[in-house]
Amino acid sequence: MPAVQETIDRVRSIDVDQYKYGFVTEIESEKAPKGLNEDIVRFISAKKGEPEWMLEWRLDAYRRWRTMDEPTWARVSYPKIDFEDLYYYSAPKTAEGPKSLDEVDPELLATYEKLGIPLREQEILAGVAPQNRVAVDAVFDSVSVVTTFKEELKKAGVIFCSISEALREYPDLVRKYLGSVVPVSDNFYATLNSAVFSDGSFVYVPEGVRCPMELSTYFRINDQQTGQFERTLIIADKGAYVSYLEGCTAPQRDENQLHAAVVELIALDDAEIKYSTVQNWYPGDKEGKGGIYNFVTKRGDCRGRNSKISWTQVETGSAITWKYPSCILRGDNSRGEFYSIAVSNGYQQVDSGTKMIHLGKNTSSRIISKGISAGKSQNTYRGLVSAHRKASNARNFTQCDSLLIGQDCGAHTVPYIEAKNSTAVFEHEATTSKISDDQMFYCQQRGLSDEEAVALIVNGFVKDVIQQLPMEFAVEAQKLISISLEGSVG
């Protein structure tokens, strides 16, 4: 049996066993009744102690959502989601609103510890050099359970807290920016999110401030039949800089779970936001049963001159991924970047990419997408690069590479390009390759096992994107990619 075939078979036999985050935390939760109606929206808003305008905002979204249909243009197929059969709010009973660490349920702390996310500041302080510290907002099902290093950040003027807290403490800031990048009625899932989002992170970096540490949010879906709808809002004021990381996992469950997040980034003049994601939601088992449906709207607005937003994503999880982190290049001389690795295996379906909308003058964007398909998965890159009439000298470079492992998977590239200004220069390169038997044999002849060979070749393939990740994340991401592709490692 040729080496590649063997690897494919191993990859095919990929089991839930190797999704090491598949455990469930036994914790009592408080839920809203199943299904969705105005009362549920009111319930969520009341739980959060939100101002009246916020409730109205949600209700408006809810009413619009009722008139909308699910989008069907993506290359993904799944049974119709019954939106009445979901819980829209679930919170650990012991964690109503963010608290100090001492008050956080030990079960929750233990969960995050098991996930490798340290929440105890003292321990982090002991073990990590100041420049490598990461502040974490831990979101468990529908609520943020704790945010670390808040005080230290506050000293620098940086606000980092859950969005529920921000709505109470900084309502004017939230009101000014919420929905200003992803409008309430943007798309089916974003509208749903606007109505029922339960928590998420809020970041505000004031003018001229370089955020003193990496910020990160760790999302964990735990409860059954619970949708997770988080909302993240990040604002970098003039000349500010922030680097933000997002990580996610979920237990392995037979049913599919819905995750529909909205992330909005706003960069004012000379500001820069770097947003990195390692998405490792439960992908489903080897028969394609279970797994997260991930319908996410992420968009950054380079609102000011010389602003920059950069998205880096490593997508290995989810049964279905529907996700297009985008940049609106509104400010003159602004720059957008999108670096992506999307790994699909088993029966996973990925339809992901980006939109670079050039509106200002002298704007530039860069897209590097690396898709790796194995097993029976389907992996689509979908991208739009457009230059508005007034966007003189818009520049884009797109490189889109696909790597196939085995015969039963698919890779697809769907680039849309629109240039309404004749000075635009858009370049697009695309390649599709396969790991060949000869490459496998060559590596094995040098002593590499078939898993090591695949990992080496794949790591070579994704190197350009890995380099964009913050150091601590890069190593993790590489490991994660190898694990996602190997049947027997671990």
Place this chain on the structure above:
Amino acid sequence: MLEIKNLHARIAEDETEILRGIDLTVKPGEVHAIMGPNGSGKSTLSYILAGKEDYEITEGDILFNGESLLDMEADERAAAGLFLAFQYPIEIPGVATMTFLKTALNAQRKARGEGELSTPEFMKRVKDKAAELNITMDMLKRPLNVGFSGGEKKRSEILQMSLLEPKLCVLDETDSGLDIDALRIVADGVNRLRSPDRAMVVITHYQRLLDHIVPDVVHVLSRGRIVKTGGKELALELEKNGYADYVGEQAA
């Protein structure tokens, strides 16, 4: 060290028989040359030794230090000390040659229960060996074999061989595509590896290489069989008269 006994092998896919009863014994310290017309099965033999899975062994056995290789995977054979310098080295895009060397060396060390080499220790070894083969550090930063010239590919094979320090080296037409200077550099590299506990099987079409790497034994392979075995003077004779005698002999 290596004992090939009545080896019959065919292509797994279409059952065409390529090797039709090969017997060959190579002792530690010896260098054996294998010559023979195009398509006679030389590369096939080297692939089968290394454990390529496109072939099916229908009869016979291959013993390496007394143990049969047939049930071992290619990577296990490599860790046991078998190295094949490919006639056509394979390109691995995106993987720096240096990274590849380190991964291979550490994979073999791990398989043998030895610890990983530290980066400085590894770098020192690579630098020394690369310099001997006239390979620049710049070349080692490039993806393995991608865009390498024919000669660079062959030198890179010998670099890998000298780093991995195998017990049995199989060189498949390592001389083809080399200019005169490179031939000498490569041959010197191979000769440095000659030692009483290491054996070599050198596949070549040209006497020229054997002037530099002087073999103890020369074999002629034709249509899947060794049809003639002799000393180093056999290569000289072949150079003069070609294979006609031996190919004919077999047909008769």
